[in-house]
Amino acid sequence: MEYEAVIGLEVHVQIKTESKMFTRAPAGYGHEPNTLTDPVVLGMPGTLPVMNKRAIDQIIKAGLMLGCDIAPVCKWDRKNYFYPDSPKNYQISQYDRPICIGGQLEIELPGPSRNVMGEHKFIHLTRIHLEEDVGKLNHVENDSLVDYNRAGTPLMEIVSEPDMHSGEEAYAYLTALRQIMVQGGISDCDMEKGQLRCDANISVRPKGVDTLGVKVELKNLNSISGVRNGIDYEIKRQIKTIQSGGQVVQETRRWDAEAGAATLMRTKEMAHDYRYFPDPDLMPVRVDQDWLQNLRATLPELPFERQRRYFDSFDLPYTVTSVLVPDRRLAEFFEEAVDECGEPKAVANWIANDLLRELSAGGIGIEDSKLRPAHIAGLVKLVKDGAISNNIAKEVFIAMFESGRRPEEIVEEKGLKQSSDTGELAGICNEVIGANPKSVEDYKAGKQNAINFLKGQVMKATKGKANPHIVDQILREELDKLA
Amino acid sequence: MAQETIDIDYVANLARIALTDEEKERFSGQLGQVLDYIEKLNTLDVSGVEPTAHAFPLENVWRADEPEPGFPVETALKNAPAVRDNMVVVPKVVE
Numbered sequence: 001m002e003y004e005a006v007i008g009l010e011v012h013v014q015i016k017t018e019s020k021m022f023t024r025a026p027a028g029y030g031h032e033p034n035t036l037t038d039p040v041v042l043g044m045p046g047t048l049p050v051m052n053k054r055a056i057d058q059i060i061k062a063g064l065m066l067g068c069d070i071a072p073v074c075k076w077d078r079k080n081y082f083y084p085d086s087p088k089n090y091q092i093s094q095y096d097r098p099i100c101i102g103g104q105l106e107i108e109l110p111g112p113s114r115n116v117m118g119e120h121k122f123i124h125l126t127r128i129h130l131e132e133d134v135g136k137l138n139h140v141e142n143d144s145l146v147d148y149n150r151a152g153t154p155l156m157e158i159v160s161e162p163d164m165h166s167g168e169e170a171y172a173y174l175t176a177l178r179q180i181m182v183q184g185g186i187s188d189c190d191m192e193k194g195q196l197r198c199d200a201n202i203s204v205r206p207k208g209v210d211t212l213g214v215k216v217e218l219k220n221l222n223s224i225s226g227v228r229n230g231i232d233y234e235i236k237r238q239i240k241t242i243q244s245g246g247q248v249v250q251e252t253r254r255w256d257a258e259a260g261a262a263t264l265m266r267t268k269e270m271a272h273d274y275r276y277f278p279d280p281d282l283m284p285v286r287v288d289q290d291w292l293q294n295l296r297a298t299l300p301e302l303p304f305e306r307q308r309r310y311f312d313s314f315d316l317p318y319t320v321t322s323v324l325v326p327d328r329r330l331a332e333f334f335e336e337a338v339d340e341c342g343e344p345k346a347v348a349n350w351i352a353n354d355l356l357r358e359l360s361a362g363g364i365g366i367e368d369s370k371l372r373p374a375h376i377a378g379l380v381k382l383v384k385d386g387a388i389s390n391n392i393a394k395e396v397f398i399a400m401f402e403s404g405r406r407p408e409e410i411v412e413e414k415g416l417k418q419s420s421d422t423g424e425l426a427g428i429c430n431e432v433i434g435a436n437p438k439s440v441e442d443y444k445a446g447k448q449n450a451i452n453f454l455k456g457q458v459m460k461a462t463k464g465k466a467n468p469h470i471v472d473q474i475l476r477e478e479l480d481k482l483a
Numbered sequence: 484m485a486q487e488t489i490d491i492d493y494v495a496n497l498a499r500i501a502l503t504d505e506e507k508e509r510f511s512g513q514l515g516q517v518l519d520y521i522e523k524l525n526t527l528d529v530s531g532v533e534p535t536a537h538a539f540p541l542e543n544v545w546r547a548d549e550p551e552p553g554f555p556v557e558t559a560l561k562n563a564p565a566v567r568d569n570m571v572v573v574p575k576v577v578e
Contacts, residue, residue: 017548018548018549018550019548019549019550019551023553024546024549024550024551024553025550025551025553025554026550026551026552026553027550032556032569033556033568033569033570034556034559034560034569034570034571035555035556035559035569036553037553037554037559038551038553038554039553039554041553042554042559050544050545050546051544051545051546052545052546052548053545053546053547053548054547054548055548056545073542075536080497082499083576084571084573084576137573137576138570139575139576139577140575142575143572143573143574143575144572144573144574144575144576145567145568145570145571145572145573146570146571146572146573147570148559148571273497275497278536278537279536280536280537282544283537283539283541283542283543283544284536284537284542285542285543286542286543
């Protein structure tokens with residue numbers, strides 16, 4: 001029998017803010033343990049939480065980018081449980097009235113090859129709600145050590161519908177989600193820093209059956225490839241269990257990326273009973289149309305929309321767009337250069353090939369590049385106007401990258417301007433013709449290719465500065481003159 | 484009004500408190516009375532009333548995202564029964 005896997009993801013994304021969700025204590029990663037707390041974070045008696053406006057703005061933006069309905073009114077609830085990572089013994093969250101409802105995420109599956117676009121699908125979302133993150137537990141030999149720096153950081157929980165069917169789709173989902181969150185400035189989504197965390201609900205069922213199988217929750221999927229591998233492993237395990245006559249049991253398993261296997265997590269003696277109730281310390285949030293309108297105006301173009309625009313308006317090939325589009329700074333750099341010179345293909349190639357190569361060789365990001373969009377635009381114009389050849393342009397590019405100087409300046413100073421001076425070039429051409437009787441003879445005998453050798457000699461003599469089209473023209477004229 | 488049966492062991496476990504048999508009996512009775520009292524609310528017709536958690540019409544109480552220094556680490560750890568490497572030591576929790 002053939003089986004089909006059904007996967008839903010719960011993704012937690014930390015919202016990038018200066019201060020915590022309900023208090024002014026600074027938010028951040030990599031600080032000395034327990035240096036980012038205050039009375040509210042630690043749940044001291046008598047403290048009162050106050051919402052961070054920016055965190056609400058940011059989750060609404062995230063929701064708008066993902067096509068969610070934004071609830072006109074949402075509220076806060078307490079999720080009660082005892083665990084050392086929770087200083088108050090409850091987590092402020094949203095239970096029955098989340099801020100974002102529904103929505104969808106466009107994903108791209110791998111194509112038949114790297115340079116062919118893959119199938120696109122929409123994965124539906126159930127909801128996105130806002131809550132506060134908990135502290136971090138560090139497990140050592142005989143005890144656990146608690147650092148509350150992370151506690152109280154604004155945290156979104158993005159819940160998908162059970163719309164995915166393979167580790168590959170889950171991988172594509174996380175990739176697309178991360179791009180949107182990063183490009184929207186919502187989060188840096190660094191999984192190593194715990195800024196994006198993923199749990200998966202996985203079940204299998206015979207193909208063609210509508211009801212869902214028993215689901216297993218898979219935790220600790222803490223890298224994007226870990227998500228793919230962990231899910232594929234769990235799907236195989238469930239199918240094998242069923243095929244060998246067993247039954248899948250509802251349980252929580254933990255993915256161990258190093259071992260490449262998942263293990264059963266110790267089952268808690270008691271099912272979770274969180275006893276949610278409305279938080280009396282916090283008033284509801286009402287979102288009106290003006291607020292939404294203002295936030296909508298700040299949203300960036302979505303990556304796939306940008307890609308389609310590059311296809312339609314610039315006629316760029318898939319491979320180049322798939323380099324430019326995932327990185328908003330790169331895409332904006334590209335567009336700025338195109339605005340200045342109107343040559344999208346040439347600009348895209350300079351960025352995708354030369355700029356990225358130099359950035360990676362220099363180990364720097366585009367924001368630190370001395371070479372700016374105007375440099376590339378200027379270079380492209382010089383080539384287009386015939387002032388320099390493509391080969392010379394490569395040399396100028398490196399010089400611009402290293403110095404940040406304007407291309408015109410470099411061309412001028414180094415005397416790289418392409419020579420279209422027919423008088424001067426004719427002299428050189430005749431010298432080359434005189435020095436290479438064999439090639440001349442070949443050409444005369446009908447070997448058209450022989451002219452390329454002569455052309456190469458002229459380019460060499462002019463150090464690549466000669467305009468190749470003009471050289472070609474002169475050579476043919478001069479050769480034809482010879483009897 | 485039928486009094487709801489209370490699983491006092493379950494409730495005590497959720498609250499992380501250990502009760503003696505005598506306490507279990509006493510608190511079961513007291514909690515039962517509380518539930519009976521709350522049960523009275525069910526006699527009201529609230530079909531036209533929107534559920535609300537607050538009595539005041541206040542909304543959107545917030546502040547700007549401007550950080551302020553919080554506790555120095557020594558203060559943050561003052562209540563901790565045991566501290567190592569500026570972290571709170573707790574019995575090993577294994578998931």
